[in-house]
Amino acid sequence: MEPKLESLEPFESGFSLNPNPSFSPSVPVAQSNGVNAVHRLDDDKFDGSEMNLNANNANNFEEDEHVNVDLDFDEDVMDPYALAIVPVAEDNQLAHVESAYRRKPPPRSAELVRVTNLEIEDERYFRELVRRTRILYDSLWIHCMLEDDIRRRNVMNVMSGRVPRARGDMKVAALMRDRGLWLNQDKRFVGPIPGIHVGDVFCFRMELCVLGIHGQIQAGIDYLSSKQSSNGEPIATSVIVSGGYEDDEDSGDVIVYTGHGGQDKNSRQVVHQKLEGGNLGMERSMHHGVEVRVVRGFKYKGGIGEKVYVYDGIYKIEEYWFDVGKSGFGVYKFKLVRMEGQPEMGSSILKFAESIRANPLAARPVGYVSLDMSRSKEQVPVFLFNDIDDNHEPLNFDYQVTTIFPPFVYHNARSTGGCNCVDGCTLDCVCVKKNGGECTYDLNGRILRGKPIIFECGPFCSCPSNCLNRVSQKGVKNRFEVFRSMETGWGVRSLDLIQAGSFICEYTGVVLTRDQAQVFTMNGEDSLVYPNRFGERWAEWGDFSQVYSDYVRPSYPSIPPLEFAIDVSKMRNVACYMSHSPCPNVFVQLVMYDHANTAFPHLMLFAMENIPPMRELSLDYGAADEWTEKLAICN
DNA sequence: GGATGGTCACGGCA
C-alpha cells in the first residue's frame, strides 16, 4: 500500500514523534459505533518512520472512555477530562485543575508532512474529526457569548458605562487549547489538510488556528521558521488573502500576493520590505516547489461578523519579484497559481450565490423549474432547479409549511397553559423552566445545545412574538433550492450562508399514528418517514463534556420513543429532499409549541456547521441499510 | 440610518 504521509525530504526534522509527551494526551481512537462509526486508522497502517495522524488528535469520540492525560497533578484528585457526569469539584480542586490547564503548551511542531493517497474511509475519518471539532468550537462560541451577554447585563445594572463584549472566538480557542483539543498541532501539513474541504467557511481566524489550517492569528503568511527547519530555511505553508495590502491583485486562479512587513499601525506602507521571515519562507517554498494553502477573507452577508474566511485550495508559487508599490516603498510580490484538479473555489461559489440572490435568471438563465415551489407559502421563495434532465416531480406534491397532526393531538392543548410573561421570557418563565431552566436560543435564534425535546412558547403564552423562546415556529428564513443531481437525485442547498446553530426548517408531512401507518404500509405505500429512526444528532450540538468537567448531558425531560410516522406521499416541504449522510450538517431537534402531547413533537432541523451557499444539506436518517447512502463522501 | 473609520483589548507565534 502506498504511504499516506510523505515526509518532505529537504526538511527532515529529526524530531521525535512526540516531542513533549507530558502535554500530549494519549487518546483512545474512535471505535465502531453502528451507523455513526468513524474509521479507525491502525498504527500498523503507517511505516514506523512516519507520523501516525491519530497520535495527537485529542478529540475523543468514545463517550464512555476517559482520556488519559499525563499531567502533573495527582490523578486521585480528579480527572479533568472525564467525559461522564462527575461530581462538581470543590473550588480549590478546580483551581488546581485550572493551573494544570494553564501549563504552557509545547512549541509548534517542526515536522512537515504531506498527505497522499488518502483512502475514502480515512478521508471520512478526518472529515468527522474536523466536523466534531468545528461543532464544539461553534456551539461553545454561542454558549460563551450568551454567558457574556448575561454577565454584561448584570454589570451594567450595577454601574453605568461601557462594558465591552468578550472575545468569544479567543475564549473558545483558549478553552480548547488548554484541553488539548486543537487539531494538527503535532505536525505541519504541506498542501491539503485531511478533513478540510475546499469551500469550507469559517467565521474567525482563531478557528483556522484551532483546526491547524493557518497557525497565525494576525500574520498572513504561516511558515516554519528557519530555526525549526532542519536545513535552516523557513518554509511557507499557507497564506490568508484578505485584501489588506494595496498592491495585491486577486483574479481567482492567479493571485499576486504582497509580502509582509513595512507597514505602520494604520496599515500604510512606510518602509521597504525585506526578504526575511514569511517573505523568505515564500521564496524558499517556491524554490522547493512547496505548495501553499490559500484562505480568502472577505466581507460577506450572513456571517457572524461581517467577514468570513473560505478555504480555496492549494496554489503553487510561480515567481516572485521586488517591486515598488503604490506607496513608493519596495514590496515583495509572489505570483500564486491555483493547482489543477481541485473543486471549484469556495470564494467564487459564494460570489455566485450572491449573484443568484440578486438576480436568479440573469445568473443562471436555464434550469429553473420553479421560482417558488412553495407557491408563496414560505416567507422566502424556494427554488426548484434542474439542469440535468426534465424531471419536475417535486411540483406534483402539495407544499406543506407545517406538519399536520391528527386532531386528537390538540385536545386539551390549552390545559397546560402558557407563560404569563409580558416582556421577553427570562429564566423565571414557566416555558424556560420546562427546558431545564436555561436559555434555549441565543439572541440571534441560534440553538445553544440539543436536547431530547425543547419547549418553545406557543399560542397560549402571553409573551410577544419576538420572545427569544420562539424560533423554529417562525418558519424558514434562508433561501433554499431543491436541485437535481447525478449523485443524490434530488437534494437541497441554500443560497445563503447558514451559520452553525441556526434554524433551517421543519420536516413536514402528514402525521400517521402507528396503527394508521400499519394500514398504510399494507397498502404497499412506501413514502413514510419514521422519526424514531433519525440519528440522535442533537446530542452532538453543544456537548461540552470535553471542556467542562462538571458538564451534565441534557436528559430532561426524557420522552418515550416516537411511534408516529410522517406521510410525505401527498404533502411535503423542502426538508423531504434532503439527502442522507453519515456525517450530516443538519440535525433534528424535537420541539413542542402548539399543543401539549409530547408523543407528537415537531421535527425541527438546525444547522450543525457553517453551511456554505450551494453546498448540499444532509441529515442522518438512521440505519444505513434502510436508506440509500446517497453521499459517498460527506460533502 | 447604513457605511466607514477610529480605538480598544486581546492573541499565538517567529
Added chain:
DNA sequence: CTGCCGTGACCATC
C-alpha cells in the same frame, strides 16, 4: 521582548 497582509466589538461620525 517585539511586531505581525490584525481581529472583532463598539462607538463616533459621515
